[in-house]
Amino acid sequence: MPAAAAPAPPSAPITPDTVVGEVDGKKYTAGDVDALLKIFPPQMQRQVRSDLSRALSYVLTMKYLASQAEKNKLEEQSPLKETLEYQRMGAMSQAEINQIRNVDIVVTPADEEKYYKEHPELYQEAKVKVIYVAYSAVPPKNPAPDAKKPLTEAEAKAKIEDLKKQVDAGADFGKLAKENSDDKDSAAKDGDFGLIKKNSPYPEPIKKTVFELKPGQVSAPLKQPNGFYLIRMEESKTLPYDQVRTQINDEMKQKSFQDFMQNLQKRFEVKVENTTFFATKPQAPPPVPQAR
Numbered sequence: 001m002p003a004a005a006a007p008a009p010p011s012a013p014i015t016p017d018t019v020v021g022e023v024d025g026k027k028y029t030a031g032d033v034d035a036l037l038k039i040f041p042p043q044m045q046r047q048v049r050s051d052l053s054r055a056l057s058y059v060l061t062m063k064y065l066a067s068q069a070e071k072n073k074l075e076e077q078s079p080l081k082e083t084l085e086y087q088r089m090g091a092m093s094q095a096e097i098n099q100i101r102n103v104d105i106v107v108t109p110a111d112e113e114k115y116y117k118e119h120p121e122l123y124q125e126a127k128v129k130v131i132y133v134a135y136s137a138v139p140p141k142n143p144a145p146d147a148k149k150p151l152t153e154a155e156a157k158a159k160i161e162d163l164k165k166q167v168d169a170g171a172d173f174g175k176l177a178k179e180n181s182d183d184k185d186s187a188a189k190d191g192d193f194g195l196i197k198k199n200s201p202y203p204e205p206i207k208k209t210v211f212e213l214k215p216g217q218v219s220a221p222l223k224q225p226n227g228f229y230l231i232r233m234e235e236s237k238t239l240p241y242d243q244v245r246t247q248i249n250d251e252m253k254q255k256s257f258q259d260f261m262q263n264l265q266k267r268f269e270v271k272v273e274n275t276t277f278f279a280t281k282p283q284a285p286p287p288v289p290q291a292r
Contacts (some may be wrong), residue, residue: 126213130231132182235272
């Protein structure tokens with residue numbers, strides 16, 4: 001019976017000083033490779049690390065070509081000279097924007113609490129029920145034989161106004177929603193539309209209507225591009241400070257940054273004194289730096 005193969009010796013741990021490869025006659029340690037690969041932006045690091053030898057070969061090839069270009073003083077020649085300056089200016093201005101937004105703008109807990117007390121309406125939350133009656137300005141092409149005929153705008157308006165009268169007369173809002181609403185998700189829950197906040201991604205007319213209602217009140221029919229809404233306020237409350245302080249911090253920083261950018265753009269706005277000179281319009285204006 002043949003002897004069993006001896007187990008492979010355990011690999012020695014790799015330290016920054018461990019030699020891991022050779023390129024063009026030069027030895028490279030793990031630390032050397034890590035330092036060289038830092039040239040890649042953060043979003044590329046994972047991809048780079050999946051094929052280290054290829055990435056190292058690429059970086060060393062590019063470094064060699066760049067050094068040769070420097071020896072030939074190519075960076076002093078147009079248009080490369082201007083291209084490099086534009087790229088540097090863009091990178092530096094973006095770095096300054098990130099510094100201003102992420103470091104220089106500071107919002108203290110006292111600032112947050114003061115803002116919260118001065119703007120409690122921004123942190124309201126409402127639970128509502130809705131009835132939605134859809135309409136179509138254009139008849140559908142080739143409708144299915146058993147398809148429900150869509151209402152015209154006039155028909156939908158008449159229907160929602162009739163439903164409003166029924167609600168005002170004491171009819172059960174949830175029952176009417178279940179039987180009449182074209183918003184099937186909420187209709188299945190007796191009109192329950194869930195929570196709406198000031199920053200919810202709903203049209204402003206809807207949010208404005210919601211937060212003008214008191215609990216138990218029903219809105220007048222509200223027209224939207226494809227239908228009419230009746231909205232009933234079920235419950236309204238202002239979210240506690242501790243629950244929204246992170247949101248407040250983000251909002252205040254964003255507002256400060258926007259003010260800074262608007263003032264900066266206003267400062268460098270061109271006052272045209274010779275319209276003939278500025279008459280030739282470029283195909284596209286240079287992009288305004290934005291925070292990333």
